[in-house]
Amino acid sequence: MKKAVWRRFAFALVIVVISSLTSACGMIALAVINNSYESLAGTRKDVAYSGPAFQKIIVIGLIKNGSTRIAFENAFMGQFIEQGVNTAIGSIDLPDADSLRNKSLVEKVIQEGSFDGVITVEAKNIADNETSQWLKTWVAIRTPGADNLFEILSNADKSPPVTSENIRFEVSLWDGKAAKQVWAGTTIAIDKHEMLRETHTAAQSTVKTLMKAKLLRPTL
Numbered sequence: 767m768k769k770a771v772w773r774r775f776a777f778a779l780v781i782v783v784i785s786s787l788t789s790a791c792g793m794i795a796l797a798v799i800n801n802s803y804e805s806l807a808g809t810r811k812d813v814a815y816s817g818p819a820f821q822k823i824i825v826i827g828l829i830k831n832g833s834t835r836i837a838f839e840n841a842f843m844g845q846f847i848e849q850g851v852n853t854a855i856g857s858i859d860l861p862d863a864d865s866l867r868n869k870s871l872v873e874k875v876i877q878e879g880s881f882d883g884v885i886t887v888e889a890k891n892i893a894d895n896e897t898s899q900w901l902k903t904w905v906a907i908r909t910p911g912a913d914n915l916f917e918i919l920s921n922a923d924k925s926p927p928v929t930s931e932n933i934r935f936e937v938s939l940w941d942g943k944a945a946k947q948v949w950a951g952t953t954i955a956i957d958k959h960e961m962l963r964e965t966h967t968a969a970q971s972t973v974k975t976l977m978k979a980k981l982l983r984p985t986l
């Protein structure tokens with residue numbers, strides 16, 4: 767009788783241990799997933815910028831496809847708000863390329879929305895023959911039009927379609943009043959078929975990096 771009781775006790779103990787280990791493994795796996803946000807391959811910051819951290823951001827996706835643009839903007843807004851940064855998407859008041867090219871309209875949206883910062887997001891191809899050197903080129907060469915947000919927006923509908931198997935996201939933070947680039951980042955190479963899912967990772971990387979650099983101030 768005693769042996770049967772001990773067997774049942776030992777069996778129950780084994781089940782508890784296995785369950786505990788399974789839970790622990792699950793927590794470890796979750797932690798690894800949650801900490802996999804460091805997807806930025808390179809960043810640049812305007813050393814001349816000494817202004818305050820930005821408090822209210824408008825996100826503008828520089829993507830031709832309207833539904834993809836909205837998905838990009840929502841992904842960034844979600845990650846920024848999660849970190850307490852007041853953020854809105856540009857698709858509401860600037861829904862198409864014509865509106866983005868309209869400088870007076872863009873200025874009006876920024877002013878009336880009290881946006882002190884603008885985030886632009888663009889998907890760019892990484893050709894097979896430039897896989898090994900694209901990052902060095904990006905770091906060495908300043909982004910064309912970095913001194914003028916409106917120049918970048920005026921070319922919003924001229925972005926090449928995503929054709930390469932590998933792409934990257936290029937993200938820029940602009941001073942909403944001066945329309946000058948304050949910070950830029952590019953992600954690691956991403957499988958184009960995972961583009962929408964990877965947008966969330968890029969957004970999380972961006973907001974955490976900008977918070978660490980004291981370029982964003984949470985107010986929510």
